[in-house]
Structures are given as structure tokens and as C-alpha cells.
Amino acid sequence: MSYTLAKVAAISGGTAAAGGGIAVGASALSGAASPKQEKVSTSLEKTSNVEPEVVPTPQSEPASTKEPVCNVYLAEEPTPKEKTGSRKFTKFTEEFWSRDDFLKKVEEKNLWNKNNLNTEVGQGCTSHGRVFVWWGKGQQPQSETYVYASDMNNGKDWLKESGVDVPEKIKQQIQTL
Structure with missing residues (x-):
């Protein structure tokens, strides 16, 4: 045995x-x-000091792909009327929208210049982060609509200009941005 x-x-x-x-x-x-x-x-495998290889991944864009907020502010028609280059906004209404909400409103109203507004507001948001429009006649034979003018959307922050009447609601909103 x-x-x-x-x-x-x-x-x-x-x-x-x-x-x-x-x-x-x-x-x-x-x-x-x-x-x-x-x-x-085996005990040799359990106590191995070999760490797994970490391969870095290239970062092509930041983790947050959220677009910055762009607001569209409604003003009264600038003065003097129809004098491009020297016009000024003097008063804003309490109405303002995010870019997307504004464009939805334009679509719902089926405005005659909705395609132009979509393009111009998009470019204004990309270039300046805010857009200023007014309600009126952009072209005489056409009906009233929201009017976007490039000379009034050239990077100037009309909400901070002296002599421009800005409602308290908008002042509070721009302080949080």
C-alpha cells in the first residue's frame, strides 16, 4: 500500500x-x-505585477456637444427707418426666444421669408451668439414679418447700449447668461 x-x-x-x-x-x-x-x-499568476496596457483614445471633440444657447430678441423698428448703416434700436419688447423656438414660431406663422430667416438667424447665432429682429415690412409689396437686418446684427450688443430701453425681464435674463 x-x-x-x-x-x-x-x-x-x-x-x-x-x-x-x-x-x-x-x-x-x-x-x-x-x-x-x-x-x-497558481499563486504566481495571482500575484503578477503585470498591469493591462492602457491605450489612449484621441479626443476629437469635447465631451459636451451641446450647442450654446442663442436668443432672438424682438425690438421695435429701428430709427431712422430705412437708413441702413446709421439705424439704431431704441426699445426692446419683453419677447425673446431661443433660436429653435423662434424658428418654430416662424414656421407656424408660415411667413413669406421663413427660409431667409432660417439662414440669417442661423448665421447670426453662429457669428454673434444673439440675434435682433423686429416686426414690420422688410419689403414693401410683402406682408409684415420678422425682419432681420445684417447692419443691426453686426456683433453690437444692443441690450447693453446706452439709450436703449431694455425691459427688466430681459435684463435679468442676460445677467444669467
Whole structure:
């Protein structure tokens, strides 16, 4: 019997040292033709100091792709009327919208210049972050509409100009931007 124990110990020890574990040693004793091997992790594998390689990914754009808010402010018609280049806004109404809300309103009203307004307001928002319009006649034979004029949307912040009447509601809103 001691011979059998010695044989088991020798075979089990040899196969365990080789990384096969107890399953291989037991199969050798049982005489199985094709032993099923199980991977048994050794203490060497558990204490390995090898850390996984970290591959940096290039950042093409910031995490936030949210567009900045662009408001469209409604003013009274600038003065002097029809004198491009020297006109001024003197008073704003309490109405203002986000760009998207304004364009929805234009679409709902089915204004004759909705395509132009979409383009001009989009460009004004991109260039200056705010847009100023008024309600009136942009072209004489046409009906009233929102009017966008490039000379009134050239980067000047009309809400901060002296001599321009800005409602308290809008003043509070621009302080939070």
C-alpha cells in the first residue's frame, strides 16, 4: 500500500508542478485516455505585477456637444427707418426666444421669408451668439414679418447700449447668461 501512496504522491506532485493540477494527476491514476484539463491558477499568476496596457483614445471633440444657447430678441423698428448703416434700436419688447423656438414660431406663422430667416438667424447665432429682429415690412409689396437686418446684427450688443430701453425681464435674463 505504501508503494501505491508513493506513486500517487509522485505523479500528483509532478503534474501539479507542471501546472496541470490535481485533475491531470487523478486522470493518470485512473487510466483515462484523454484527460479533461482544468486551468487552475497558481499563486504566481495571482500575484503578477503585470498591469493591462492602457491605450489612449484621441479626443476629437469635447465631451459636451451641446450647442450654446442663442436668443432672438424682438425690438421695435429701428430709427431712422430705412437708413441702413446709421439705424439704431431704441426699445426692446419683453419677447425673446431661443433660436429653435423662434424658428418654430416662424414656421407656424408660415411667413413669406421663413427660409431667409432660417439662414440669417442661423448665421447670426453662429457669428454673434444673439440675434435682433423686429416686426414690420422688410419689403414693401410683402406682408409684415420678422425682419432681420445684417447692419443691426453686426456683433453690437444692443441690450447693453446706452439709450436703449431694455425691459427688466430681459435684463435679468442676460445677467444669467
